[in-house]
Amino acid sequence: MATNMADSFSYDTLFSENSSDTPLNVVKHAKYDFAVAYPAPETLPMDGLIQALRTAVDSDSMKTAQGMAYYPHQLGSQELREYTSEKLTSDRGFTVGADEIALTNGSGESIGLVIQALTNPGDVVLAEEFVYMGTLNQLRRSGADIRGVAIDDGGIIPEALDEQIAELTANGSKPKYLYTIPEHQNPTGSTLSAERRKAILDIAHKHRMPILEDDCYVDLRFEGETQPAFRALDDSGIVVYVASYSKLLAPGLRLGYFTAAPEVMRRALGFKQGSGPNQFAAMAIEGFLRNNLDSHRDSFSPVLRAKRDAMVASLEENFGGSGAEWSTPEGGCYVWLTMPEGADIASIRDEVLEQGVGYVAGTNFEADASGRTGHNCARLCFAFESTQKNTEGIALLAQLFKQHGAM
Amino acid sequence: MATNMADSFSYDTLFSENSSDTPLNVVKHAKYDFAVAYPAPETLPMDGLIQALRTAVDSDSMKTAQGMAYYPHQLGSQELREYTSEKLTSDRGFTVGADEIALTNGSGESIGLVIQALTNPGDVVLAEEFVYMGTLNQLRRSGADIRGVAIDDGGIIPEALDEQIAELTANGSKPKYLYTIPEHQNPTGSTLSAERRKAILDIAHKHRMPILEDDCYVDLRFEGETQPAFRALDDSGIVVYVASYSKLLAPGLRLGYFTAAPEVMRRALGFKQGSGPNQFAAMAIEGFLRNNLDSHRDSFSPVLRAKRDAMVASLEENFGGSGAEWSTPEGGCYVWLTMPEGADIASIRDEVLEQGVGYVAGTNFEADASGRTGHNCARLCFAFESTQKNTEGIALLAQLFKQHGAM
Numbered sequence: 016m017a018t019n020m021a022d023s024f025s026y027d028t029l030f031s032e033n034s035s036d037t038p039l040n041v042v043k044h045a046k047y048d049f050a051v052a053y054p055a056p057e058t059l060p061m062d063g064l065i066q067a068l069r070t071a072v073d074s075d076s077m078k079t080a081q082g083m084a085y086y087p088h089q090l091g092s093q094e095l096r097e098y099t100s101e102k103l104t105s106d107r108g109f110t111v112g113a114d115e116i117a118l119t120n121g122s123g124e125s126i127g128l129v130i131q132a133l134t135n136p137g138d139v140v141l142a143e144e145f146v147y148m149g150t151l152n153q154l155r156r157s158g159a160d161i162r163g164v165a166i167d168d169g170g171i172i173p174e175a176l177d178e179q180i181a182e183l184t185a186n187g188s189k190p191k192y193l194y195t196i197p198e199h200q201n202p203t204g205s206t207l208s209a210e211r212r213k214a215i216l217d218i219a220h221k222h223r224m225p226i227l228e229d230d231c232y233v234d235l236r237f238e239g240e241t242q243p244a245f246r247a248l249d250d251s252g253i254v255v256y257v258a259s260y261s262k263l264l265a266p267g268l269r270l271g272y273f274t275a276a277p278e279v280m281r282r283a284l285g286f287k288q289g290s291g292p293n294q295f296a297a298m299a300i301e302g303f304l305r306n307n308l309d310s311h312r313d314s315f316s317p318v319l320r321a322k323r324d325a326m327v328a329s330l331e332e333n334f335g336g337s338g339a340e341w342s343t344p345e346g347g348c349y350v351w352l353t354m355p356e357g358a359d360i361a362s363i364r365d366e367v368l369e370q371g372v373g374y375v376a377g378t379n380f381e382a383d384a385s386g387r388t389g390h391n392c393a394r395l396c397f398a399f400e401s402t403q404k405n406t407e408g409i410a411l412l413a414q415l416f417k418q419h420g421a422m
Numbered sequence: 423m424a425t426n427m428a429d430s431f432s433y434d435t436l437f438s439e440n441s442s443d444t445p446l447n448v449v450k451h452a453k454y455d456f457a458v459a460y461p462a463p464e465t466l467p468m469d470g471l472i473q474a475l476r477t478a479v480d481s482d483s484m485k486t487a488q489g490m491a492y493y494p495h496q497l498g499s500q501e502l503r504e505y506t507s508e509k510l511t512s513d514r515g516f517t518v519g520a521d522e523i524a525l526t527n528g529s530g531e532s533i534g535l536v537i538q539a540l541t542n543p544g545d546v547v548l549a550e551e552f553v554y555m556g557t558l559n560q561l562r563r564s565g566a567d568i569r570g571v572a573i574d575d576g577g578i579i580p581e582a583l584d585e586q587i588a589e590l591t592a593n594g595s596k597p598k599y600l601y602t603i604p605e606h607q608n609p610t611g612s613t614l615s616a617e618r619r620k621a622i623l624d625i626a627h628k629h630r631m632p633i634l635e636d637d638c639y640v641d642l643r644f645e646g647e648t649q650p651a652f653r654a655l656d657d658s659g660i661v662v663y664v665a666s667y668s669k670l671l672a673p674g675l676r677l678g679y680f681t682a683a684p685e686v687m688r689r690a691l692g693f694k695q696g697s698g699p700n701q702f703a704a705m706a707i708e709g710f711l712r713n714n715l716d717s718h719r720d721s722f723s724p725v726l727r728a729k730r731d732a733m734v735a736s737l738e739e740n741f742g743g744s745g746a747e748w749s750t751p752e753g754g755c756y757v758w759l760t761m762p763e764g765a766d767i768a769s770i771r772d773e774v775l776e777q778g779v780g781y782v783a784g785t786n787f788e789a790d791a792s793g794r795t796g797h798n799c800a801r802l803c804f805a806f807e808s809t810q811k812n813t814e815g816i817a818l819l820a821q822l823f824k825q826h827g828a829m
Binding site for chain 2: 022023029030034035036037038051055056057062064068072081085086087124127133134157192223251265266267268282283285294
């Protein structure tokens with residue numbers, strides 16, 4: 016039947032100049048996997064999500080079917096945008112209409128669209144000294160010249176930010192915008208205080224520099240007080256606000272969102288390929304959260320806290336007195352481990368993974384990709400493994416670091 | 423609390439050069455909505471999809487939760503890729519491994535990735551004379567110079583294709599690839615015979631021109647015989663195969679896929695932003711189709727056939743003898759209406775929609791956007807409205823065409 020089943024067709028000279036032969040990501044999982052970026056699987060409300068779909072279909076099956084039969088609205092499910100609007104008012108203290116919110120395939124799509132709307136190749140973009148890798152990749156793809164801002168345990172240091180912008184501007188490289196995860200930052204776990212946020216907003220206005228606020232971890236606070244969103248402190252339009260249901264519910268749902276000044280939204284959405292995100296997942300999320308947000312929080316908070324406690328206690332037991340330091344975040348998924356200056360835990364990462372413990376070395380998060388500042392740091396996800404595995408895995412990590420001369 | 427709640431921040435000079443201030447799509451729905459591209463909502467297996475999730479969670483809740491907690495594999499759900507591999511073998515007659523299939527957010531994402539991998543600005547790309555608008559938009563975004571290939575009721579005319587390629591090549595504009603929907607084409611409803619496909623493959627090899635085969639409607643055949651996929655007739659790698667679960671199940675699930683030669687896949691996936699598509703929808707689809715594909719087909723086929731029959735019968739009754747012609751497709755969603763040469767039904771489209779009948783004018787599908795060939799044509803979706811509305815709506819359409827002097 017086949018006209019050609021033998022010779023292999025050659026694509027030589029047919030590929031676009033922009034394309035590159037990139038190997039697929041192959042992710043290896045260690046026995047103690049602290050390299051992941053996942054919430055606690057045992058708290059995922061699968062039953063609740065399915066029940067929410069069941070309830071929606073039982074209450075109006077034709078409406079549900081029509082909702083699924085239509086290609087989604089460019090902004091995504093109307094019902095989930097309405098719910099998101101209400102949740103932002105009650106949880107984050109600012110009010111935007113459902114039509115000012117765009118749902119996307121995870122918050123990663125939101126961030127990518129905004130980056131494309133604001134970034135020309137060569138533009139300087141500021142971010143915390145250590146930055147979430149997904150955003151780093153998107154910024155690099157847009158040709159951004161990423162510069163890290165000095166941080167301490169409380170996140171971005173406003174005075175350092177102001178000085179850096181002034182210096183860059185004097186050199187003809189005025190930063191285009193600032194990307195930040197202000198709450199439970201990825202990877203360091205730090206949270207910016209309200210005072211620092213206000214100071215940073217003043218600096219942003221002074222230098223006419225928008226803030227891209229990535230609030231994807233805010234729902235995962237299990238102790239202390241949530242700080243006000245940049246967007247709640249300022250409605251001039253200088254803040255582009257991005258958040259997600261991936262951490263609150265499940266990454267596999269792929270639902271994030273953003274809200275921004277109208278022209279920013281229009282220009283960002285102009286880069287969108289295809290229609291809005293999954294209606295099926297949107298229906299499940301809206302139905303579940305509308306009735307169960309508080310009980311869901313009550314169920315996962317103690318789990319996350321216990322996991323963080325186990326990891327931090329094991330760090331104290333196994334790394335105490337070694338000169339290592341680590342963060343003790345009040346939420347999110349990550350502990351940031353800083354070994355003494357001379358310890359190169361980046362170069363031994365693959366071996367340590369083979370021997371049973373996964374982590375992401377700090378070099379992967381360097382804003383400026385200098386390879387200089389992150390070699391003695393690691394991001395440890397405390398949310399995914401059990402408390403027991405957090406305890407055991409950190410003990411093994413110390414042992415392996417010693418074996419490799421890093422401790 | 424706010425540092426700035428009054429002055430509006432100006433983004434002047436901050437937007438990227440590639441961005442444009444594009445208004446959001448606003449889709450108006452007519453009373454008789456033949457403008458949509460939706461399958462029959464009453465056949466959407468919402469209950470079955472929910473039941474499939476229920477079954478998956480009941481059989482192994484921890485495995486399910488872990489599947490949702492992980493960010494999806496770049497290629498998407500392993501289980502759905504395995505099922506898709508089996509379905510391609512049994513339904514489309516060619517075998518590729520699960521690792522040679524990439525799941526995407528609808529087939530639109532697949533097509534967009536492949537276009538980016540193969541298209542430089544200015545490249546000539548061939549397609550049927552009338553082409554699905556989503557693909558046209560993506561081709562234009564990549565700067566392709568789209569040329570329409572002559573078609574008849576049986577789709578692309580191989581001899582015309584061969585001549586056109588030779589002519590373009592002689593003029594220094596050798597076509598880069600051919601995009602085609604060979605089965606139940608959107609918008610014309612035509613299907614290429616096996617003979618034509620073989621002839622087109624020979625022409626493709628002769629001119630070293632890949633074929634981007636969009637098989638998204640193949641599952642919606644309700645009479646006649648399914649023709650072999652280009653990909654089943656040729657495994658040299660010259661065919662890139664794209665298909666979708668949007669039409670078979672529900673557009674709102676946003677799940678399509680593609681398979682291609684390894685380097686094409688790697689280069690296409692290099693343009694992917696973020697991780698694989700929705701695991702939640704993938705789990706529901708795989709669970710449902712593995713047990714219910716045949717019964718689902720048995721349930722929607724008579725519905726689609728009755729809807730096509732109603733529309734075609736009403737066309738005969740109301741357009742017969744007017745000089746109008748229409749296709750009678752054996753599957754898919756669309757009837758293609760061709761009015762006599764002088765009738766400009768593109769210019770009256772908005773008024774007719776206001777008066778109750780929606781359609782998409784042929785000018786929107788012109789490969790070359792000349793505005794010359796589609797003014798007397800329209801795509802009519804028979805799948806979405808009820809048989810009664812198909813009958814009534816076509817009668818009203820004839821009345822409105824007469825009222826506007828187009829008939």
